[in-house]
Amino acid sequence: MSGAAGRVAQVAGRFVDGRLPVRIRAWDGSEAGATRESGAPVVVLNRRRALRRLLWQPGEMGLAHAYVSGDLDVEGDLGEGLTAMWGLVRDGVVTPRKPRLPELPGVLAHAARLGLLGPKPAPPPEAIRLPRFARLHSKLRDRAVIHHHYDLGNDFYEFLLDATMAYSSGYWTDLGAGPTAENLRAAQDAKLDMICRKLGLGPGSTLLDVGCGWGSLPIHAAKHYGAHVRGVTIATEQRDHVNQRIRAEVLADRVQVDLVDYRDVPARIEGYGEFDAVSSIEMGEHVGDGNYPTFASILFGAVRPGGRALVQQMSRRPGDHPGGGPFIETYVTPDMVMRPVGDTLTLLQRAGLEVRDVHVMREHYVPTCRAWIATLEAHWDRAVALAGERGARMWRLYLVGAALAFEENRMGVDQILLARPTTTGRSGMPSTRASFEPAGIPAS
Known part of the structure; x- marks a missing residue:
């Protein structure tokens, strides 16, 4: 593997058991991961910040921040891509996991070479900001x-x-x-x-x-x-x-x-x-x-x-x-x-x-x-x-x-x-469901 995509694929492999479920295209144009012939979704890393988000928040939240901010894209139909990726996880073909302790030095080394180490990126401003000290459902x-x-x-x-x-x-x-x-x-x-x-x-x-x-x-x-x-x-x-x-x-x-x-x-x-x-x-x-x-x-x-x-x-x-x-x-x-x-x-x-x-x-x-x-x-x-x-x-x-x-x-x-029944138990309801189904909107 060569280029940024190859290094990203090596790091990503430490976070899943099973084959990498996507093909990766990095910001330098390089590609790695699942073959195009496999029909796997293509994840496009537009900026290094996408990976920094994932390092700080692995899983759904990091991916969401990366996608909303435009740091990450999915090539083609987003619905088809999410369906394919979710299906692999649901069916046990791919199992997310945390890197094992002996793998951590390698993960950090790759992250350093990719320029990913740094402070946690702020979430996009579209994320909700609630009033401080406001009680739940006040x-x-x-x-x-x-x-x-x-x-x-x-x-x-x-x-x-x-x-x-x-x-x-x-x-x-x-x-x-x-x-x-x-x-x-x-x-x-x-x-x-x-x-x-x-x-x-x-x-x-x-x-x-x-x-x-x-x-x-x-x-x-x-x-x-x-x-x-x-x-x-x-x-x-x-x-x-x-x-x-x-x-x-x-x-x-x-x-x-x-x-x-x-x-x-x-x-x-x-x-x-x-x-x-x-x-x-x-x-x-x-x-x-x-x-x-x-x-x-x-x-x-x-x-x-x-x-x-x-x-x-x-x-x-x-x-x-x-x-x-x-x-x-x-x-x-x-x-x-x-x-x-x-x-x-x-x-x-x-x-x-x-x-x-x-x-x-x-x-x-x-x-x-x-x-x-x-x-x-x-x-x-x-x-x-x-x-x-x-x-x-x-x-x-x-x-x-x-x-x-x-x-x-x-x-x-x-x-x-x-x-709301009456005190004598009368509900006022019809005896069948026949009146429930739409039969055309009444004339106004």
């Missing part, structure tokens, strides 16, 4: 987390998402449909329509949407079902966007969105305790384990006896990292908690809600993420203009990794339909 910290991820700017999310502005899994009536913008819009409309049907909404129904995002459900429920909706969010950009949509759709008499923390809903939202229905779409993951009983109790308290609740929430298998792993916790949502769906059901039941239906939608998140990826890739220059080069690279890595995690059952998403 209102101050939660606002900082939301500001980091959701207040990036409405222009970016309008670019990435479909016209409904739904930032949650769609419902793909044909999972084989391509991840096009048109199919994504149809999947999001089908999801919103199914939620409204499950909640039994109709003209004059009242709905509270906790964590309403950019207003996809409130607007849909009011426009197509005649419901009167209150939404709450703690993201200023989201609130402002929904208010613009309310004015544009002439729905001010049916939709109101407020900047309110979910913990303040009982005191701040008029009509609390009398809503026909309450919903929370992919917001429950963000309240944390300690606060989830409070969150569940607020949902229970918001809906009248005989009313319904619907929670759509991401989940993880028992024993899997509940926060989604170091990358998600550093760049996306640091305090997220994804638990097995059964554990969430128990928490909701303890609050007094009756579980009526659980709809596993894990496979539906795969084409949803891939449709967002297709938009990102097709309009890369626009993404860079809105989020910066590093920001766009972070989103690419996030969405590609998320699609793979849902596809391989390392993350899930579930729609949970609940009822």
Whole structure:
């Protein structure tokens, strides 16, 4: 082996048992590692700093910092590359390990010759910086987390998402449909329509949407079902966007969105305790384990006896990292908690809600993420203009990794339909599921 790539391959071999799973192209143009004929992914080291990051933080976090910063690239399709590398580790072909004690002098010698020894590189500025001394899931910290991820700017999310502005899994009536913008819009409309049907909404129904995002459900429920909706969010950009949509759709008499923390809903939202229905779409993951009983109790308290609740929430298998792993916790949502769906059901039941239906939608998140990826890739220059080069690279890595995690059952998403029974046990639910499935959006 010659050149920087050869020396890198020698060092990298000390960190894995089994063959090196990638081909390496170094900053000097040299290549080494797996042969091109093997079809192995090609990892491009644009700068020495990529390796310094990996020496300081071996594994997912070092790779993420290196990729987001542009120090490291994967040639070709990033999703295919991550799938291939993850598959080798998952199937035991490659086993990561720490260098053995006798190997350390050689590793350090190679690192010195490559010019890698030095201080730990700072993470890219896209990594979240939380307020010092802010307690976990305090209102101050939660606002900082939301500001980091959701207040990036409405222009970016309008670019990435479909016209409904739904930032949650769609419902793909044909999972084989391509991840096009048109199919994504149809999947999001089908999801919103199914939620409204499950909640039994109709003209004059009242709905509270906790964590309403950019207003996809409130607007849909009011426009197509005649419901009167209150939404709450703690993201200023989201609130402002929904208010613009309310004015544009002439729905001010049916939709109101407020900047309110979910913990303040009982005191701040008029009509609390009398809503026909309450919903929370992919917001429950963000309240944390300690606060989830409070969150569940607020949902229970918001809906009248005989009313319904619907929670759509991401989940993880028992024993899997509940926060989604170091990358998600550093760049996306640091305090997220994804638990097995059964554990969430128990928490909701303890609050007094009756579980009526659980709809596993894990496979539906795969084409949803891939449709967002297709938009990102097709309009890369626009993404860079809105989020910066590093920001766009972070989103690419996030969405590609998320699609793979849902596809391989390392993350899930579930729609949970609940009822608040009356004191005599009446749920108000239909006797069959026939009314749940979308059958076309009602005329507005």
